[in-house]
Amino acid sequence: MSIKINQEFKYQGNDWWKWWIWVDGSDDELDQIDRVTYYLHPTFPDPVRTITDRKTMFRLETAGWGVFRIRAKAVKKNGEEIQLSHNLVLEYPDGRRTTA
Structure with a gap:
């Protein structure tokens, strides 16, 4: 399988971003998947989703x-x-990446 995680984000201001991730792959590959469990940073509420x-x-x-x-x-x-x-990866509107 050649699936991978992809992402997008939108800067909200004050060093805060909305972001979303998904599993990218062919339709055939994705059709074989039952569920995906994401493990976020432990500071997130419900870090395992x-x-x-x-x-x-x-x-x-x-x-x-x-x-x-x-x-x-x-x-x-x-x-x-x-x-x-x-x-x-999170970037400011001017293209600079945050390192925090």
Whole structure:
């Protein structure tokens, strides 16, 4: 499988971003996935979140002020687990990245 985590973000002001992540892959690959569990930074409320909505490509929406490595586990319908990770990127409107 060649699935991966993708992301987008929107700067809200005052060092705060809305951001969302999803699992990217071919339709055939995504159709094999039952659920995705995302492991966020431990400072998040409910840092372990499971998404089952295939229509949104297992999209998770949240907000925050800093960057970190997101880990995820995709569980296929046959029970096979796929470990994923993604370094969250957040940028200011001028293109500078936050390092916090």
